[in-house]
Amino acid sequence: MKHYDVIVIGSGSGGQTAAYDLNGKGLNTALVEGSGEPGGTCALAGCQAKKWFYETAEVIAKSRHLKNKGIVAPAAGDWHAVWKQKKAFTDQVPQNTVNNLTAAGITYIEGTAAFLDAGRIDVGGQSYEADYFVIATGSAPMQLPIDGAEYMLDSTAFLALEHLPRRILFIGGGFISFEFAHFAARIGPEDRSITILEVADRVLGPFDEDMVDLIIQASIEDGMDIQTRTQVESIDKKGGGFQVRTGSGQTMETDLVVNGAGRVPVLEALQLENAGIKSTRRGIEVNSRMQTSAAHIFAVGDCAATIALARIADFEAHVAAKNILADKEKNPVPTVDYTSVPSVLFTYPQYGMVGQTEEALQKEGIDYRKSSDIDLQWPTYRRVGIDHAGYKIMVSKYGRILGAHVVSDNPAGLINTFTQAMRNGTTVDDIHWNNIMSPYPSRESDIIYMLSPLLG
Numbered sequence: 384m385k386h387y388d389v390i391v392i393g394s395g396s397g398g399q400t401a402a403y404d405l406n407g408k409g410l411n412t413a414l415v416e417g418s419g420e421p422g423g424t425c426a427l428a429g430c431q432a433k434k435w436f437y438e439t440a441e442v443i444a445k446s447r448h449l450k451n452k453g454i455v456a457p458a459a460g461d462w463h464a465v466w467k468q469k470k471a472f473t474d475q476v477p478q479n480t481v482n483n484l485t486a487a488g489i490t491y492i493e494g495t496a497a498f499l500d501a502g503r504i505d506v507g508g509q510s511y512e513a514d515y516f517v518i519a520t521g522s523a524p525m526q527l528p529i530d531g532a533e534y535m536l537d538s539t540a541f542l543a544l545e546h547l548p549r550r551i552l553f554i555g556g557g558f559i560s561f562e563f564a565h566f567a568a569r570i571g572p573e574d575r576s577i578t579i580l581e582v583a584d585r586v587l588g589p590f591d592e593d594m595v596d597l598i599i600q601a602s603i604e605d606g607m608d609i610q611t612r613t614q615v616e617s618i619d620k621k622g623g624g625f626q627v628r629t630g631s632g633q634t635m636e637t638d639l640v641v642n643g644a645g646r647v648p649v650l651e652a653l654q655l656e657n658a659g660i661k662s663t664r665r666g667i668e669v670n671s672r673m674q675t676s677a678a679h680i681f682a683v684g685d686c687a688a689t690i691a692l693a694r695i696a697d698f699e700a701h702v703a704a705k706n707i708l709a710d711k712e713k714n715p716v717p718t719v720d721y722t723s724v725p726s727v728l729f730t731y732p733q734y735g736m737v738g739q740t741e742e743a744l745q746k747e748g749i750d751y752r753k754s755s756d757i758d759l760q761w762p763t764y765r766r767v768g769i770d771h772a773g774y775k776i777m778v779s780k781y782g783r784i785l786g787a788h789v790v791s792d793n794p795a796g797l798i799n800t801f802t803q804a805m806r807n808g809t810t811v812d813d814i815h816w817n818n819i820m821s822p823y824p825s826r827e828s829d830i831i832y833m834l835s836p837l838l839g
Contacts (some may be wrong), residue, residue: 384503384510384511384512385413385509385510385511385512386511386512386513387411387412387413387490387511387512387513387514388405388410388411388412388513388514388515389401389402389405389410389411389412389413389513389514389515389516389517389707390412390413390414390415390496390504390511390513390515390516390517391405391412391413391414391415391516391517391519392414392415392496392504392516392517392518392519392520392653393414393415393416393423393518393519393520393521393684393686394414394416394418394421394422394423394480394484394519395422395423395424395425395426395519395521395684395685395696396423396425396426396684396693396696396697396700397423397519397521397683397684397685397696397697397699397700398414398416398423398517398519398683398684398700399414399423399480399484399700400696400697400700400701400704401517401519401681401683401700401701401703401704402414402484402489402517403487403489404700404701404704404705405517405704405707405708406487406488406489407487408704408708410707410708412488412489412490413489413490413491413492413511413513414484414489414490414491414492415492415493415494415496415504415506415511416491416492416493416494417493417494417495417496417506417652419493420476420477421476421477421480421481421491422476422477422479422480423521424521424522424539424646424685425693425696426473426476426480427473427476427477427539428473428538428539428542428543429538429693430693431472431473432469432472432473432542433542433562433563433566433729434729435465435468435469435472436465436469436542436566436570437562437566437729439460439465439569439570440460440565440566440568440569440570440731441569441731441792442458443457443458443459443460443569443570444565444569444605444731445731445767445768445792446458447569448767448768448769448770449767449768452768459573460569460570460571461570462544462545462546462547462570462571463545463546465570466543466544466545469542492506492511494506494507494509495507495652496652496653497652497653497654497657498653498654498655498657498658498660499657500657500658501657501658501659501677501679501680502514504516514679515679515680515681515707515710516658516679516680516681517680517681517682517683517700517703517704517707518653518660518667518675518680518681518682518683518686518687519682519683519684519686519696519700520648520649520650520653520686521648521649521684521685521686522646522647522648522649522685522686522691523646523647523649524537524538524539524642524644524645524646524647525642525644525645525646525647526647527554527615527642527644529554529615529616529617529618530616530617530618531617531618531619531625532618532642534618534619534620534625534640535554535618535640535641535642536639536640536641536642537641537642538559538563538641538642538643538646541563541641547567547570547571547572547575547639548572548624548638548639549571549572549574549575549576549638550575550576550577550624550636550637550638550639551564551567551571551575551576551577551578551637551638551639551641552577552578552579552580552625552627552635552637552639552640552641553577553578553579553580553641553643554580554615554640554641554642554643554644555579555580555581555642555643555644555645556579556580556581556583556585556586556587556588556609556611556643557586557587557588557643557644557645558587558728559643559644559645559646560579560641560643560644561579561586561587561598561602561728561730562728562729562730563641563643564577564579564602564607565602565605565729565730565731568602568605568606568607569605569731575606576606576608576637577606577607577608578607578608578609578610578635578637579602579607579608579609579610579643580610580613580615580627580629581609581610581611581612581613582611582612582613582614582615583611583612584611584612585611586599586609586611587728589740590728590734590736590740590788591736591740591741591742591775591786591788592740592741592742593741593755593757593773593775593788594734594736594757594773594775594788594789594790595734596757597732597734597757597771597772597773597790598728598730598732598734598771598790600771601730601731601732601770601771602730604770604771613629613630613631613633614629614630614631615627615628615629615630616628616629616630618640621636623638624636624637624638624639625637625638625639625640627640646685646691647664648662648665648666648667648685648686648687648688649685649686650662650666650667650686655667658677658680659676659677660675660676660677660680660682661675661676662688663688665688666682666685666686666687666688666689667682667686667687667688668688669681669682669687669688669689671718671719671720672702672703672706672716672717672718672719673687673699673702673703673706673719674706679710681703681706681707683696683699683700683702683703684696684699684700687699689719689721690721690724692724692726695721695724698719699719702717702718702719705717720806722738722805723737723738723802723805723806724737725737725795725798725799725801725802727794727795727798731792732769732771732772732790732791732792733790733791733792733793733794733795734788734789734790734794735788735789735791735794735795735797735798736786736787736788736789736798737784737786737787737798737801737802737805738777738784738785738786738787738801738805739777739785739786740786740788741753741775741777741786743786744777744785744786749779749785750779750780751777751778751779751785752777752778752780752837753775753776753777753778753837754774754775754776754833754834754835754836754837755773755774755775755776756773756774757773757775758773759772759773759774761829761832762824763791763824763825763826763829764791764792767792769791769792771790772790772791772792773789773790774787774788774789774790774791774833775787775788776788776801776811776833776834776837778811778837781810782810782811782812782837783804783805783808783809783810783811784801784804784805784809784811784814787801791826792826793826794826796826796827797826797827797829797830800814800818800827800830801814811834811837811838812838812839814830814834815830815831815834815835815838818830818831818834819831
C-alpha cells in the first residue's frame, strides 16, 4: 500500500492550490481525480470559460448602448467564433493540469476515490493511505425533479454549444441563468427569444433587492422575459424543439431548455461515512480551519458547506494547507473569515457586492446608516450609455462597512476597495480621504460621492 503525507481529492482550483502549497513545503503529496478531465469547473466550464463569452457580450452591449451617441453601427456577435476561442483555451486545460502537477513532483492518480476508513482511500481497486487528506471534489449541476428533465442542458453543456438557437428558456432565476441569458442576448441570433423562469417570489435571491431590480430592468430592456412564482411541471419534445408546461397550465415553446438552477456538492462516491466525516445537502461540514469532523481530513471549495466561489476555494485551500503544516510543526493556525467575501454577477451591467444586504441587516436587527442611489446620472455612466446604474453602501454606527453593492459596467475595483476596508476595519471617513486622489475621472473616483452622505 502506497503511503503519502497528504492526498488531495480533486483537481479543481482548490485541490491544485492545496497540492502545490503542501508539495512546495516538502510533503509527499498525491492528487486524485476521477472525472477524466482534470482542471476543475472554473477553468473548464465556469468562471474562466464563461468570461470568453462575457468579454464579447460586454463590447456588444456597450456599442448598443452608445448607438446614436457616437456609435453608428453597434457590434454584431458570432457565438461560434467565441466558442472556438473558448475551446482553444479549455482543450488545453486537462493535459496542462496533469503535466504541471507531475512536473512539480506531485503524484497524479486517475480514478474515483472512496474512503475505506479515516486513513485510507480506494482508487480503482488500489488502496492508498495518508496522514492527511484534502477533499476538493467540487460541485455538479443540480438535478431538477421535472418530467422530461433529460431534455435540459446543464451549464457545462450550454457553454459547449457551437451555435445558439433562436429561442432559449432558462429554468431557475439565479446567477447562472442571468449570466448566460445576457450572453445569449448579445451574442445570439438577432431575432432571439430568451425566457427565465423562477419558482420563488424573486430572482437572484441572495442579492440586494434594490440592486436586483436594476438588473431586471436592464434585462427586460434587452428583450428578456422574466417570470417569478413559476413552477415548471414538464418538458416535452415538440417538432424540432420543446414544449414547457408550468404548474398554472401555461405552455411555452422553445428550441432549448437550460437548467440554470445552481449546483450541488459532489460527495456521493466518497463514502464519507467510512471516515466519520459529517455532511449535509449543502456540503461537508467544516470549521474555520477547514477541518471536517475527522480532524486530519480537510474539505475546501464547492464540496464544503461554505461559499461556492473559485477564489474562496483557493483561500480555503491555502488555509487548509497552512493548518496541515501548522499541525506538523505545532505552529499557530490560520482560519477563514467569510464576512467580507466579494462577488460579481457578470451580466451587463454587472452587479458587485460584499458584505450583507439591507434585508439581512434588517432581519438581524443591526443598526446601520446607508448611502444609496438607484438612478445614477453621473457622467461616468452617461458616457457609456448605461441607464441602470446604482449603489448602496451601509455602515455601522462606528462608520465601518457592513455591506457594499454596486451596479455598474465594471464594479470589481470598487467592490475590492470596500472588501479591503471591511477586512482592515477602515472607516468611511478614512476610505473617503484615501480616495480623494483616485485617478479621475474613473469608476473608482466615484467612491467619494458614494461616501459623502456618510461622513462625520
